[in-house]
Amino acid sequence: MKKNSKIYIAGHKGLVGSALLRELHKSGYENLVFKTHKELDLTRQEQVEEWFENERPDYVFLAAAKVGGILANNTYPAEFIYSNMIIETNIIHTSYLFNVKKLLFLGSSCIYPRLCPQPMKEEYLLSGSLEPTNEAYAIAKIAGIIMCRSYNRQYDCRFISVMPTNLYGPGDNFDLNTSHVLPALIRKFHEAKINGMKEVEIWGTGTPKREFLHVDDLAGACIFLMNGYDESEIINIGTGQDLSINELAGMVAEVVGFKGGLRFNSSRPDGTPVKRLNVSKLNALGWKANIPLKQGIQETYKWYAENVANRTLP
Numbered sequence: 001m002k003k004n005s006k007i008y009i010a011g012h013k014g015l016v017g018s019a020l021l022r023e024l025h026k027s028g029y030e031n032l033v034f035k036t037h038k039e040l041d042l043t044r045q046e047q048v049e050e051w052f053e054n055e056r057p058d059y060v061f062l063a064a065a066k067v068g069g070i071l072a073n074n075t076y077p078a079e080f081i082y083s084n085m086i087i088e089t090n091i092i093h094t095s096y097l098f099n100v101k102k103l104l105f106l107g108s109s110c111i112y113p114r115l116c117p118q119p120m121k122e123e124y125l126l127s128g129s130l131e132p133t134n135e136a137y138a139i140a141k142i143a144g145i146i147m148c149r150s151y152n153r154q155y156d157c158r159f160i161s162v163m164p165t166n167l168y169g170p171g172d173n174f175d176l177n178t179s180h181v182l183p184a185l186i187r188k189f190h191e192a193k194i195n196g197m198k199e200v201e202i203w204g205t206g207t208p209k210r211e212f213l214h215v216d217d218l219a220g221a222c223i224f225l226m227n228g229y230d231e232s233e234i235i236n237i238g239t240g241q242d243l244s245i246n247e248l249a250g251m252v253a254e255v256v257g258f259k260g261g262l263r264f265n266s267s268r269p270d271g272t273p274v275k276r277l278n279v280s281k282l283n284a285l286g287w288k289a290n291i292p293l294k295q296g297i298q299e300t301y302k303w304y305a306e307n308v309a310n311r312t313l314p
């Protein structure tokens with residue numbers, strides 16, 4: 001990308017899109033275009049085509065998606081498969097129609113089989129059955145990967161697909177019914193501390209293991225790959241390190257300053273038992289994550305306190 005290339009960020013209000021916008025600005029890219037959901041409905045093909053016809057972007061970051069944690073994925077599978085498939089189809093196909101130079105599609109680590117060998121290598125895609133709690137979302141993301149790959153093969157496009165691990169950071173969703181675990185724990189511990197509660201409920205058994213990447217690291221990796229990765233094969237983005245939900249809860253409680261106990265509710269689903277990415281392909285290209293988890297949680301807690309809970313931290 002040149003500093004004056006026209007770059008369209010689809011989903012610029014979301015966790016990933018807003019981090020991309022920040023990082024692109026910081027890196028000196030000045031010709032960024034985007035529209036809010038109200039101004040442009042990405043599920044409507046004619047609207048997407050009109051937008052591309054008027055703007056003619058050179059580069060596209062496809063960060064628009066319907067996302068959510070384990071409960072939302074499990075409760076609304078139709079919405080997850082419909083919204084994600086239609087947004088991907090519209091943007092990928094329209095990018096082809098309007099000769100976009102390069103597109104970066106954001107997938108997810110849940111595209112790998114539920115019982116995938118760890119750490120998960122890119123080649124394990126489509127080698128086994130998916131985790132049932134997010135199968136609909138995963139299938140939509142797999143469809144996006146295969147679309148990019150097919151457009152490259154048949155139409156000579158340059159559409160790349162990156163697979164981030166579980167993300168978190170400023171701008172995250174803190175709604176307990178739809179959020180991922182890390183922002184949910186920040187909120188639960190914060191409210192428990194403020195209200196003097198003795199215990200916090202943690203869903204599941206606490207034994208599943210997850211890997212967490214700060215969204216600013218992800219944005220850096222996406223820009224790096226947009227500038228230097230051209231293969232049709234997917235590429236993982238993560239830290240390569242994981243921890244159990246129990247360990248994560250301990251770390252978040254410490255950052256927030258909650259001193260009470262944890263109560264595990266095993267009637268809630270655990271989801272995939274382990275999900276750790278093999279990031280050697282990305283590391284070999286010269287990119288490594290650099291925000292340590294604890295520091296990232298501190299930053300995210302500060303953002304939550306100021307923007308969601310409306311409090312200034314001491």
Ligand code: GFB
Pocket residue numbers: 068069070071073108109110133134137138165166167178179180181182184185201202203204208210245268269270271272
């Ligand atoms: O982050 P999370 O919702 O999604 O849950 P997944 C991770 C783990 O944390 C699960 C546990 O074992 C949850 O049971 N957990 C404990 C909690 N307490 C809580 C809580 O208060 N809220 C939440 N949300 N979890 C998602 C997929 O799977 O990962 C998406 O559903 C996507 O498709 C995303 O791929 C990255 O890691 O299980």
